Amino acid sequence: MLAALLAIHLLAVVIWVGGMFFAHFMLRPSANDLELESRVLLWSRVLRRFFAVVWGVVLVLPVTGYAMILLYLDGLAGQPLHIHLMQGMAWTMIALFVYLYTGPYRRMQWMVGQLLFPEAGLYLGRIRTVVTINMAIGIMTVVVASAGRYLS
Ligand code: HEM
Numbered sequence: 740m741l742a743a744l745l746a747i748h749l750l751a752v753v754i755w756v757g758g759m760f761f762a763h764f765m766l767r768p769s770a771n772d773l774e775l776e777s778r779v780l781l782w783s784r785v786l787r788r789f790f791a792v793v794w795g796v797v798l799v800l801p802v803t804g805y806a807m808i809l810l811y812l813d814g815l816a817g818q819p820l821h822i823h824l825m826q827g828m829a830w831t832m833i834a835l836f837v838y839l840y841t842g843p844y845r846r847m848q849w850m851v852g853q854l855l856f857p858e859a860g861l862y863l864g865r866i867r868t869v870v871t872i873n874m875a876i877g878i879m880t881v882v883v884a885s886a887g888r889y890l891s
Pocket residue numbers: 745748749752756800801803804805807808812822825826828829830832876877878880881884885886888
């Protein structure tokens with residue numbers, strides 16, 4: 740069961756961090772020279788699908804993480820530093836995602852619905868900033884979580 744929880748945990752990490760990496764380093768530069776309306780419509784569709792999956796991920800990560808801690812790893816108090824850091828960074832990422840979804844993303848989708856593409860483009864810029872920050876934290880979290888046990 741511990742193995743299954745860890746495997747699900749890591750699949751969720753790969754989907755979230757890998758998805759942000761793909762969006763930032765492959766899709767964004769490739770979509771940059773599209774005209775504004777096409778670019779906004781593309782991102783509106785891409786983000787709708789990706790964020791639906793991310794909602795699942797932000798549920799799965801704490802559930803599997805705390806299940807491992809409480810059922811197999813002797814509770815929260817005795818955990819090494821890298822596990823505490825992972826949790827702190829994870830909640831920061833989750834808070835940023837919830838802000839992103841309920842704020843700039845919702846507004847962007849509303850603007851797209853009203854065919855206000857320049858305004859939607861402004862919110863797209865904010866989304867990009869927050870996703871870039873979350874991707875950086877996500878990469879650092881993977882490094883801390885996986886290398887941490889060999890350092891402490
Ligand atoms: C509240 C949320 C989270 C909790 C409670 C949590 C907890 C845990 C626990 C207990 C383990 C197993 C550690 C071990 O076997 O020694 C683990 C593994 C791992 N977690 Fe998390 N985690 C959370 C979120 C995240 C996030 C957001 C990421 C990355 C973006 C992440 C990346 C990893 C990685 C890479 C491992 C594998 C470490 C290894 O076995 O070498 N975790 N996590």
